[in-house]
Amino acid sequence: MVQNKLTNINDVAYQKLIDNITALWGEAKSKAVNAVNTELLEANWQTGKYIVDFELKGKDRAEYGKHLLMNLSKDLTIRNGKGFNRTNLTYMRKFYLAFPILGTASPKLTWSHYYELLKCDNSLEMKFYFNECIKEGWKVRELKRQMKSCLFQRLALSTDKAGVLALANEGHQVQTPQDIIRDPFVLEFAGLPK
Structure with a gap:
């Protein structure tokens, strides 16, 4: 069983040590969350770009293009798991179109x-x-x-x-x-x- 009580040491230096390590880990967790968010935004933006680029080159793919997002959703889900439903892919596409330069989207x-x-x-x-x-x-x-x-x-x-x-x-x-x-x-x- 894990004990949740802190050691009762009234030493100011020891308390400062605990505070410093706690702050360090809090900052590390925050940086990790920000890094994950940045990567997620970039992957969603890039996915939208790939879809738009595919659509623009697809004059000969017009028939396939009608069902592009449905087909992509099915195939990406089989290969990569959740997160690629048609709605998400639609919003990734919209994200790229709304922010054609990734740097204009804020992390x-x-x-x-x-x-x-x-x-x-x-x-x-x-x-x-x-x-x-x-x-x-x-x-x-x-x-x-x-x-x-x-x-x-x-x-x-x-x-x-x-x-x-x-x-x-x-x-x-x-x-x-x-x-x-x-x-x-x-x-x-x-x-x-x-």
Whole structure:
């Protein structure tokens, strides 16, 4: 059975030793995760590039091209295992097309971030969310929340862009009773006009 209690030594130098080794291993794990993320992004980008290059050279392969992603999915899964379903291959292709120069994709974002970003219908919207993810350090869950709440569209329509951004980052702040009454959900619930 593994014992989870730390040795109770009150020596400051010993505690510093523990802190240094713990920090070293934490940093090593973080670097390993970042390296894996970078390699995953590069492999997904390169896969997308291979698919696009194959499609562009394929005038004589038009019939085969209709089923390219389905066939690729089946054959890559047989040879390499999970991760190559048709949807993933579609997003790898989209990733390459959205970021034709790999260096323009940020390693600060994970494949899960890009997977969500590539769902945007317009490139301006995707670029907005891409920049906000990096600037604000959004996790994937926060990115999904902001996209679902249509932050980009609200900003585009708003005259108070700074206010909408603050609301998006901090949430709705209730400071006075009137703030609750002006809440669109309260107005809708009460059947009152905005």
